[in-house]
Amino acid sequence: MKLEDKLMTVDMKDIVALCKRRGFVFPASDIYGGINGFWDFGPLGVELKNNLRDLWWKHMVLCPPIGPDGTPVEIVGLDSAIIQNPKAWEASGHVGGFSDPMVDCKETKLRYRADHLIILHQEQGNPQDLRAVTFVEGTSEEDISKRLKKLGFSPNISDYKTFKFFDFPYVSENLDKIFGPDAKEKGTLTPPKQFNLMFHTFVGATAGEDNKVYLRPETAQGIFLNFKNVLDSTRVRVPFGIAQVGKAFRNEVTPRNFIFRSREFEQMEMEWFCHPDEAKKWFDFWIEQRKKFWLSLGLSEASLDCRKHGQDELSHYAKTGEGTYDIEYKFPFTAPGFGELEGIAHRSNFDLTQHEKHSGVKMEYMDPVDTSKRFIPHVIEPAAGLTRGVLALICEAYTVDANRPSGMYMNFHPALAPKKAAILPLTAKEEHVPLATKLYLELREEFAVDLDIKQNIGKRYARQDEIGTPYCFTIDNDTVTDGTVTVRDRNTMAQERISMDSVAGYLREKMRA
């Protein structure tokens, strides 16, 4: 089926319904009516998530890729605390810069980032006659003139003083006299609202400002905080990486699109420390590696996009250097557009420098061979969303097929499928069950497998199709006489006979990613 056709037929509603029906993803706190921005992974969802996480870990830490010089790169793992000293988040810029004050326009229902607004003000003798008009930064002089004229003011921009929104004297008190960027009336802007995207809580039994702490909004900082510890406790040498998988929390203004943007989510991040002069080389290397990784999981080339960030969308730590690349996936709810799956950012030496300043601890790296070479390493960060990755895998796998009883199947790569195989005695009578049980007991030592005895064989195949089990092994009368079983392939529904002894080897072969 062509991708376009698939997108026509696959509806997010069907995917969400399947996820709940079969135990991939449940609404969090379901029996209490749910809670906005939170989701739970069910029995099959957690298997899928763990499989993706383990493959990532294998690709990063256990068996990292071969570097440009032909030898494997060096990456070590870490699992840092979700709550760190709050100074860490001041240093990282999250306390000050992670929350953007917003201004709403009551008339037009539009919302603006206050730091993107400028105010043009014309001095008047009478304070009651304050002439102040707000514009979105970057509005052309021509458009500004036009709008000023329309409001009955002088169209000559040089008659005005320009302020950043927050630099305007007593801006909050004067809002009733200021024109919004798109408003016809003055005084329609609300005071700037602070959106603090970091969750906070308190350490200790009493709550107060002095023991306020934050839940990490990214796992990366835990890595930077341990940069020295890792250097001092292991024999790694620059260039090397530190990898971490874990939960992160963001108080998103608008959680949307199922588990795509949730307030509690999981990240897979690796910080690659290298010499500043080599940053470009490693940046390109990791973009290539990360793209290959997602393709190897079965995401199609057509539904993946690699895109460089524009200057205006760069985060506070990525303003300089090589910038940021996004690996994006064409989700049903973004199509024909794409949604971010992984960002590869050149964080330069921003974070280490910040932590050196705030903590007073030297973050300089000394080359162990040439001790005259000292520098604060630059960082290339491939940061992937584990939660988003699971969603992409689910969306990619969901395949409509009117020619089978279930009407669809989940086309997971065997290495990712929550269940690798089902063992099905053709009937619940005779000698089929004992033989099936024997095979099941053998396979469960090595693979996640199901033994399903009840109901007719068609229903059981259909159930396995819905959860994406790649293989079904069926025991019938021939098994009793010649020791062979049928293998039923999920995608083609074709069957072949193999000997019961070779089933484990057959599965092992298919699991290779």
Added chain:
RNA sequence: GCGGGUGUAGCUUAGUGGUAAAGCACUAGCCUUCCAAGCUAGCUAUGAGGGUUCGAUUCCCUUCACCCGCUCCA
């Protein structure tokens, strides 16, 4: 945060100001030698709270969740 929509069983749909109905799924049993067949029995629902009323799933208010659009999104 704004605007619009939706909310009855696991799913899809009925229905009513007065005992909430069905199909599929699910569970148990029978039957069944390869793709949701058949028979029997069983389980499960008006998102939450309040108001009006003798009585509310139905009318009203509030709230919550989800979907769409806007906004936002290291």
